[in-house]
Amino acid sequence: MQNGEAENLYRKYFAAVYSICFLYMKNEADACDMVQETFLRLLQGQFAYEDDEKTKAWLIVTASNCCKSQLRRSFRKREVAFDAKAHEAGREDSDNLLLQMVEELEEKYRLPVYLHYFEGYQSAEIAKMLHINASTVRSRLAKARDILRLELEAEECPENKEMSIN
Numbered sequence: 001m002q003n004g005e006a007e008n009l010y011r012k013y014f015a016a017v018y019s020i021c022f023l024y025m026k027n028e029a030d031a032c033d034m035v036q037e038t039f040l041r042l043l044q045g046q047f048a049y050e051d052d053e054k055t056k057a058w059l060i061v062t063a064s065n066c067c068k069s070q071l072r073r074s075f076r077k078r079e080v081a082f083d084a085k086a087h088e089a090g091r092e093d094s095d096n097l098l099l100q101m102v103e104e105l106e107e108k109y110r111l112p113v114y115l116h117y118f119e120g121y122q123s124a125e126i127a128k129m130l131h132i133n134a135s136t137v138r139s140r141l142a143k144a145r146d147i148l149r150l151e152l153e154a155e156e157c158p159e160n161k162e163m164s165i166n
Contacts (some may be wrong), residue, residue, distance in 0.1 A: 006043050013056055016119060017063045023103055023110050024067035034070060038063040060119075061129050064111060101151050102144075109144035112137050 017038050021031040038059060041047070047058050102113050111130065115121045116137075123141065127134040 006039070009042065009055060009059075010039055012052075013059050016056060017059050019114065019118065020060055020063040020111070021067055023114055024064070024071060024107075026103065030070070034063060034066045037066045037070075041066075057125070057129050060115065064130075097155065098148070098152075101148055105144055105147065109140050109147070112140050113144045113148075116141055 014035065017035050018031055021034040021038070022028070025031045025034055041062055042059065047055070047062075102110060102118075105113065112123075112126050115126045115129070116123065121129070123137040124134045126137045130137070
C-alpha cells in the first residue's frame with residue numbers, strides 16, 4: 001500500500017476506528033495507541049485494499065482485536081477509569097449519557113450495539129465481522145436495548161431506583 005493511499009484511509013476512517021478503540025480502552029491515550037497499532041497493521045501489508053466497505057470492516061475488526069489483546073496483557077488487568085471528558089467534545093448531554101451507557105455495557109453487547117446504531121451495520125454484516133451467528137447479534141442487540149432502557153428509566157427517575165432496591 002502506498003503512503004498516499006494509507007493517508008486517505010486514515011483520514012477517512014480515523015473517527016470510526018477511534019470510537020471502537022475508545023469503547024474498549026475507556027481513555028483517550030490508550031485508544032490513540034490502539035488506533036496507531038491498527039493503522040500500523042494496515043501499513044505493514046496485513047490487508048489488501050479492495051473497496052471501502054471491506055476496508056472499514058477490516059479496520060473495525062483489527063481495532064477490536066488490538067484492543068482485546070492489549071486488555072488481556074497482565075499490566076492492563078487493573079480497573080480502567082472511564083475518561084468521559086475526553087470523549088464528550090461536540091456531543092449533546094443526552095448523546096453523552098447514551099454513549100457512556102453503551103461504553104459501560106458488557107463487551108459482548110458493546111461492539112454490536114456500536115456497530116449497529118452508531119456505524120449503521122446490519123446484523124448479518126456484524127455477524128461476519130465478529131464471527132458469530134446473525135441471530136446471536138440480534139439477541140445481543142435486543143438484550144442491550146433492554147439493559148439500556150432500564151438504565152435510562154433509572155436515570156430519569158432515580159427515586160424509583162431507590163424504591164426498587166428496598
